[in-house]
Amino acid sequence: MKKLLLSLAALTLSFTAFSQGNNYVQNYKKFEGLAMTPPMGWNSWNKFACNVDEKLIRETADAMVSSGMKAAGYEYINIDDCWHGDRDSLGFIQPDPKRFPSGMKALTDYVHSKGLKLGIYSDAGSQTCGGRPGSRGYEFQDAQQYAKWGIDYLKYDWCNTEGLKAEGAYKTIAAALQRAGRPMVLSICEWGTDKPWEWGPAVGHLWRTTGDIYNCFDCVKDHGTWKSWGVMQILDKQEGLRQYAGPGHWNDPDMMEVGNGMTVNEDRAHFTMWSMLAAPLIAGNDLRNMSKETIAILTDKEVLAINQDKLGIQGLRLSVKDSLETWVKPLDGGKWAVTFLNRAKNPQKVNFDWKKTPITDDFAKRELNAGKTTYKIRNVWTKKSQGTTKKAFEATVPAHDVVLLVLSE
Structure with a gap:
């Protein structure tokens, strides 16, 4: 009888283990402890769009140091769209070999050697906004590749996402980053369409609240099927969102246009209001060719202290x-x-x-x-x-x- 009971117990334990062995629980949350103040850095898109290569990124990292921006607190060098080449035979994404002949790991090592961090870009859809390979269906492979390269920041866009629901798609990439094991800042870029401020704080570290910014103080650029917004239009769209922002989770009114052609007065107002908003301060100009006025605005320690205030309260x-x-x-x-x-x-x-x-x-x-x-x-x-x-x-x-x-x- 005792042997029979032991056999039944073993069978029950074996069945339970087998039935539970198929359960795979994902961690859909961001890495904690990152972006406790609004991220500060640079992104290639506003000035260079798809014209990115490793020479530009290296020179920009050099300029962030030599201009005093690194000393002022800027740390991320973020490559936006169009860095992508093809996927290899196993499905792993590769950089464009003509634009990035040294490979992404070598570029990351160079940026890290400057005391800076490297960010990269992908998209929740089948293709990026620039027509390069998106991450849909390859989320876990892409996260593994980014971790292997030593990436520190991921901007994740929302083009070509037919049928996807934003919260679920961003939870998938968050889980993929967690599985890859390298802490990265996750920048949710779905343009505020699905109210990311309501679900984003657990999933990412910042989320875009609007469509794209435009290099104009007070105007709207109509592209036909979509619009981009001047600085004041973006500012107006932050109304009612301040309660969602705080340490580790920020409303993102998009990258800055300081140094891209507005007047000094307008640049100063733009930078001031982004600081009042406790917004991420991601420069979007050519750091290699800045006027003294642009450098003075971007590196003003007292204004930056307002943005980086540890309370993290939006204005x-x-x-x-x-x-x-x-x-x-x-x-x-x-x-x-x-x-x-x-x-x-x-x-x-x-x-x-x-x-x-x-x-x-x-x-x-x-x-x-x-x-x-x-x-x-x-x-x-x-x-x-x-x-x-x-x-x-x-x-x-x-x-x-x-x-x-x-x-x-």
């Missing part, structure tokens, strides 16, 4: 009057960033009475009340003291420009 548009907007952003240590943005084509005057305008941020659970606390005021761009909140603040904001203040106790 709030407090008011709009005659194309003059007032934005506030709570900062660590009881500080506040306050921006007056002039969207008009003419200068505008600011007269802001701090004592008559107490500010309550319910989301951040913070209050700026000059009737209770006197704050010192620093003009961030001019690097000058502007007195305290005991007196109303008066200034003239140039056209398409900002006045950026930091208030501290």
